[in-house]
Amino acid sequence: MHRARAGSGRGRSPAGCWRIRRLLEDCEQAFCGETWRCVRVRSAADARHTAELLKQRSEDVAHPVEA
Incomplete structure (x- = not known):
C-alpha cells in the first residue's frame, strides 16, 4: 500500500488513482x-x-447581508 510522504499534501499517489480509474473502466x-x-x-x-x-x-x- 502506498503512503504519502509527510507534508506532501496528497493522500493518493498518481499511480493509485490510475489503478482506480483502470478498475472502473x-x-x-x-x-x-x-x-x-x-x-x-x-x-x-x-x-x-x-x-x-x-x-x-x-x-x-x-460579504454578509445586513438586515
Missing part, C-alpha cells in the same frame, strides 16, 4: 457501461452544483 467494459455513463453524468452535475453552493456560501461569508 474495466468494470464498465465488462458489466455495466450504461449505468457507469449515467452515474458519471449525475456525479459531474452534483459536483458542479456543490461547487456553486460553496462559491455562494463563501461569497455570503465574505
